[in-house]
Amino acid sequence: MAISLDGGIPSGSIERKWDDYKFSVKLVNPANKRKFNVIVVGSGLAGASAAATLAELGYRVTMLTFHDSPRRAHSIAAQGGINAAKNYQNDGDSVQRLFYDTVKGGDYRSREANVYRLAQVSVNIIDQCVAQGVPFAREYGGLLDNRSFGGAQVSRTFYARGQTGQQLLLGAYQALARQVRLGNVELNNRTEMLDLVVKDGVACGVVARHLVTGAVRSFSGHAVVLATGGYGNVFFLSTNAKASNVTAAWRAHKRGALMANPCYTQIHPTCIPASDDFQSKLTLMSESLRNDGRIWVPATPNDVRSPDQIPESDRDYYLERRYPAFGNLVPRDVASRAAKREVDSGHGVGPIQNGVYLDFESAVDRLGREVIEERYGNLFQMYERITGEDPYKKPMRIYPAVHYTMGGLWVDYNLMSNVPGLYVLGEANFSDHGANRLGASALMQGLADGYFVLPATIGAHLAPLLGTEPVPTDDPVFRDAEANVDAQVHRLLSVKGTKTVDHFHRELGKIMWDHCGMARSAESLDEALTSIPALRDEFWSDVRVLGENESFNQSLERAGRVADFLEFGELLVRDARHREESCGGHFRVEHQTEEGEALRNDDDFAYVGAWEWTGEGNTPELHKESLTFDNVALAQRSYK
């Protein structure tokens, strides 16, 4: 299929693009908005804010979420904060600087125009959230407080204790709840989208399964919005919530939407290491700990002495040694790879030697225990709850874990995929973070997309549809999609094999982490490209899913998601194999500087790699959207 990947970037100077675009885009008049039905899938920051805003504008919205309540979406777990170019601290911040930091932090693999727009609307997000009653941290005079975050030299992060994601999501959820009460949004909870419906090349609805009754139902609309989050759980162990999955995006991909840059995955350096085989997920410890903690490992491999028995002379503070300028505060990707190197060379600590120490002893000596308690008390408590170790007495053990995925469905400047009528927001799209996301930027992007971008751009698709009815749900395209969903559900139930769904998910996670994790090589990736299809075949011949479709069947839910991960994982590896460079979260061992840092290849790879599904068993086809940098000069990142 010939697909032209046109990002649809408006012409003109980067400062004027968004304003000019908003003036040029077609509008739907207020009285006509109620004639359009928009389906929003996912109720996290992007989905809830989009659904609420579209309903406020007058559109009829149908919201689907697989959670029991929209408030449970995984945005709720974000801790640190949200960036905005308010310059309330008078420290030299500006839209231009947030734009620049984001492009650079993304290792020059994002679209300039999208990032600039993101920086522009960031200031409106804070206004909006405060108006809704989000209880951001304040100074005594009543003004908003800010803090700094990795990858920036200004304080532009707004926060609500360690629960910023929770408070922002509740703000969006409450706005959504108001619209539900007003009858502008039809809320469908415990409802999981399992197929996208496309008629004559245009998205016209979705098919979903009710998770309690098993009933399969079609939803028809003038546009479909996916805000279904990232795919970090392809690694099984990640900081994502257990139910986070790629299914909605993947099924849309199989209906024609391109999947862009799936190999860009972010590994967060400060997570609690896995403790055993029963480990179900990993827990993130806020990055802010690196402000006062010192990271070290024993200088001699396999040194199993207790940390207090290891004298200074036998310790290696490897980040301070290798990066004297940034020390323990190097960016996420650099810190993660350095930890891996230590553990791989036998310097790991803990019962199964899979971590490095994050030590607060010198900070306590310098600042006193009270100050440390005030700054990190809740984090220390969380650590103790999980590990049973007291970090005031014994250094924390940390290790990197999968945290966020920058790749996702390809979208243009309007946030519309290559399938007309299908929009993709938040972590589910590939748009703004390039190859690496900066801290406190995920919340910003989710809310920018939902509150401000989509409500302005969706008119371009809807206005020409005025006077048309949505495709009726008894149309053959819906019937086919329902049959497709039914068939898959029954196929899963009929295998009746011997191994559980979790077994396969774990096995896939191991392959992904070992062969396509923090360090990737042609050899390891080739191996994964053989072992994933083999595991997938085994899944379809030996998975055991008990129970029936017509009940609340959580194994069946998970089976469908793992089946999709088994296909998607292969694409992720293929993308990593083809990208012969290292950039951001994608590190190919063949492409590094003499000091072991990521080495980009701008001549050959300054493009978005968007993959097209070509059918079961066929090799996907790669399409390229080249990236041009007119406003930021490409440079090698250095943190020495």
Added chain:
Amino acid sequence: MDLNLKVWRQAGPDATGRFEIYPMHDVSEDMSFLELFDVLNEQLETRGEEPVAFDHDCREGICGSCAMMIDGRAHGPERGTATCQLHLRKLTDRETITVEPWRAAGFPIIKDLAVDRSAFDRIVEAGGYITAPTGAARDANEILVPKQASDAAMDAAACIGCGACVAACPNGAGQLFTAAKYSHLSLLPQGQPERFTRVVSMVEEMERWFGSCTNHGECEAACPKEISVNFIAMLNRDYVKAQFKNPALSGQRH
């Protein structure tokens, strides 16, 4: 360690439930309570028995999905801790652990340990918001919020909507959840215009679903975010005040 899990099994909302006892051998003290259920479910499935249904998601104590009565206590014995953050090392003194779903008329059982908490959504829909359509907001720093007020609002806003307060209450009352949301919004300057209409509509919706509060205080003891019952006092006070308020005069300062 070895222990017996005594788990409530119920095939559906209208089915008859029963306890089943599952012996668990050689489980690690470092395991979380939900990981214990993961292991149990793997064992059940391998034996060809249907796994135990239970709601869970983030496993970091923030999404509010998990909900288990553990030996008669909502979220178990550790204070300020949701089920997902409870680890077996806190339960080493027990031979048998009884696990039940939330028991409250307002939370009908879906299956096994999973219940329907959508009544909470209805209460928020009734008034648990500040009307502020997107785009109309003024600059964030034009609204001054004293730090103490903002901190108090955040204390209430920390609610994760898990429903432990209802489950722990002998009356199955929804006061602590409702009061937490109400107080979060009504302590802030932005929440003042709708304050008295909000309290009436939220309380009335709450009463459609839940029992009445008689000040036992079990809710605060069970709350994984340790939200104070003082917020219930604020809810009650404003509810009474609202009966004497004429909304047409609410633009007046005093």
